Amino acid sequence: MKVIKKMLNPGDTIGILGGGQLGRMMALAASKLGLKTHVYCPDPDSPAFDVTAFHTCADYENEEALEDFANSVARVTYEFENIPSATVEFLKKRLLVLPDEEALRTSQDRLTEKNFFRSIDIQTASFYEVSSQEDLREAVEFIGLPALLKTRRFGYDGKGQVFLKSIEDVDGAFERIGSQPAILESYVPFVKEISVIAARNEKGQIVTYDIAENVHKDQILKTTTVPADINEGIAREARKIGETVADALDYVGVLAVELFLLSETHDHRLVANEMAPRVHNSGHWTESACLISQFEQHIRAVAGWPLGNTDRHSDVVMTNLIGEDIEARQDLLAKYGTAFHDYGKSETRAGRKMGHINRITPKKHG
Ligand code: ADP
Numbered sequence: 001m002k003v004i005k006k007m008l009n010p011g012d013t014i015g016i017l018g019g020g021q022l023g024r025m026m027a028l029a030a031s032k033l034g035l036k037t038h039v040y041c042p043d044p045d046s047p048a049f050d051v052t053a054f055h056t057c058a059d060y061e062n063e064e065a066l067e068d069f070a071n072s073v074a075r076v077t078y079e080f081e082n083i084p085s086a087t088v089e090f091l092k093k094r095l096l097v098l099p100d101e102e103a104l105r106t107s108q109d110r111l112t113e114k115n116f117f118r119s120i121d122i123q124t125a126s127f128y129e130v131s132s133q134e135d136l137r138e139a140v141e142f143i144g145l146p147a148l149l150k151t152r153r154f155g156y157d158g159k160g161q162v163f164l165k166s167i168e169d170v171d172g173a174f175e176r177i178g179s180q181p182a183i184l185e186s187y188v189p190f191v192k193e194i195s196v197i198a199a200r201n202e203k204g205q206i207v208t209y210d211i212a213e214n215v216h217k218d219q220i221l222k223t224t225t226v227p228a229d230i231n232e233g234i235a236r237e238a239r240k241i242g243e244t245v246a247d248a249l250d251y252v253g254v255l256a257v258e259l260f261l262l263s264e265t266h267d268h269r270l271v272a273n274e275m276a277p278r279v280h281n282s283g284h285w286t287e288s289a290c291l292i293s294q295f296e297q298h299i300r301a302v303a304g305w306p307l308g309n310t311d312r313h314s315d316v317v318m319t320n321l322i323g324e325d326i327e328a329r330q331d332l333l334a335k336y337g338t339a340f341h342d343y344g345k346s347e348t349r350a351g352r353k354m355g356h357i358n359r360i361t362p363k364k365h366g
């Protein structure tokens with residue numbers, strides 16, 4: 001079926017695949033713009049179900065539920081990249097799915113993703129495909145150590161990765177990641193991690209937000225600080241990477257590219273780590289420090305509406321509330337200059353993202 005792209009009308013419903021906190025914040029942004037959402041997620045406890053006009057709790061393989069979902073929405077977007085490709089195929093025959101499949105395919109697999117970056121002249125760590133323990137030994141010879149062995153698919157918050165520091169760590173490492181297709185990636189001695197959030201619409205209009213500086217703890221994002229403590233040239237280059245990726249994919253929606261910044265002794269200081277074809281945790285600061293948040297920007301792009309201004313009016317530090325951090329709720333609510341956001345998850349678990357705070361201060365520079 002040929003889909004004719006057109007703008008959504010106020011009151012139309014956007015379908016969102018995935019019901020986590022990102023879906024929840026997208027639904028909130030949609031409602032602010034006078035649009036409704038229908039969240040589809042297999043988890044009955046989905047945080048996004050609380051804030052959406054319609055929801056379906058069903059597996060991604062349930063064609064009857066998908067058919068009903070497709071019939072009830074004007075177009076579909078998603079909050080996470082691990083949606084089974086068969087689900088997207090099924091929906092795509094019936095209506096527009098944005099961002100489209102190419103972006104999903106590229107980012108679902110670390111090998112495809114890295115090849116894609118290289119194909120558009122964006123630097124990556126050295127990498128080597130690994131499908132067995134034997135391949136791993138070969139890869140170690142080729143890449144050297146230290147290195148990271150990462151599953152090609154389904155990794156997040158450092159899951160599905162092992163760090164190989166010395167040769168003793170190599171034995172049994174493939175088994176430790178569940179004997180799944182993987183890549184070995186050289187360890188990047190970065191001085192900082194930064195990210196760029198870009199939005200692009202059907203007309204090819206692209207906007208980027210100020211570059212964010214990210215600190216991870218136990219491979220989970222802990223804080224995002226904006227402005228990042230980087231020079232103008234690096235900031236410009238990072239924005240350019242966001243734009244190049246968005247254009248290369250003919251992308252519609254918000255995307256994030258995570259980057260490693262190397263020390264000044266390197267010729268090329270920016271190395272792409274991974275991309276996310278969706279709103280991103282390192283863009284949560286936009287909620288409090290910009291007029292138009294990444295969530296609203298994504299909804300605008302998906303609706304076929306003009307993108308908004310990305311200017312930042314304040315300096316900001318976003319801190320993720322992980323596990324029991326959320327229990328400081330009353331103190332955080334009382335903190336000066338601080339916006340508190342609770343994802344409404346019913347169960348607190350160690351390592352689980354429960355909410356975040358944005359601490360804003362007057363803009364100093366940049
Ligand atoms: P995830 O999908 O879990 O976010 P990432 O590849 O982004 O996976 O890894 C999580 C974190 O682990 C990164 O943000 C970075 O801090 C660290 N890391 C990952 N790959 C490398 C690498 N090649 N060199 C150095 N640190 C890395």
Ligand code: MG
Pocket residue numbers: 258274
């Ligand atoms: Mg990451």
